[in-house]
Amino acid sequence: MRTTISQLKEMKQNKQKIAMLTAYDYPTAQILDKAGIPAILVGDSLGMVVLGYDSTVSVTMEDMLHHLKAVVRGSQKAMVIADMPFMTYHLSPEQALLNAGRFMQEGGAQAVKLEGGVNVADKVKRIVDCGIPVMGHIGLTPQSVNQLSGFKVQGKTLTAALALLEDARALEKAGAFAIVLETMPAELAAMITAAVSIPTIGIGAGENCDGQVQVVSDMLGIFTDFVPKHTKKYADLNSIISKAVSGYVTEVAKGEFPTLKESFTLDKKVLEELKKCVSSEQ
Template identity: 60%
Template structure:
């Protein structure tokens, strides 16, 4: 049985832990999936880990589609969440929805992940309205490396 967003909601209501591991390729996804992990994240960290880039800012939609599709092909059970790369959602609500749709269609994602809180809430609402599940990410936000002057944790308080 596949893990879905509804599965996550039920697990949360029951107070059950949800497991997630990052993978960037078919073989790793198969191993993670067979181990019974609930969710696989295809992170834009693939820029650092797989592509030898110094940050995640240079990762493209094409990179995420390519690696997301490979992970999806290796997965039978786990929920696949694919990162929206830098500037795929920041410029406009329209761009956010179109690019989230690409990750669902072309990468075969089950949900998309993007960085930010209040400042991207309009994009999250629009993506969800398009019937695309969203995993929002606050805390260490690597796409903001240039704005924050390095890799710094954000969102430690309710206000931030």
């Protein structure tokens, strides 16, 4: 059985930290699931770390569904949460519900995630009222990067901090089961975490959130176009993969790969008969 909303809420109550990572494909989902990750986010960050876009704005429902299905197939125990991409929930509560339903019915997700606070509370409520779990997301909201003038820390002024507190309370009231707090002062994230009864999942929001989420490509050292300040690199797979590929190229060029070990052979009798046939044709 997959991780449930009740289990995540119990983890907050018991002060047990929640670990969440992104995943975008079947083998990565398998690895994370077997390693014991309770929740996997199929983030629209795939636009940047998988598809090579400059931001998440270009990501479509079709992109998300394609990757979501692979992650669901690759996991068995983790709750799989799908990011609703830009302009798939902004127009109306009905549009939001329709697309959230696609993630559940077509993609196999257990929950969806929306960016925004007070401004999307009506959409969150509509989705939740129809039985679809929603995770909120406030602070730095990448889909609004153009309006925010870049990837900047949010909530640094009194007005901005109070607005984020209001956003968190609005999401909780609307029925969200958890909230991602992205790129905000640690002190503010701690206050928001104390102010709501639902789990907060931080990314660049300090140690006092109820859990943490990281982009798997960042923490494994695969994506190197830029490294966010909040990322800790647990491995350097970029270098490992690069070294492996260089070795492969060298061995192929020298004729050292493949060897007999990596090759298949004919039965001797078949080989002799084949030689006779070829010889007779020449």
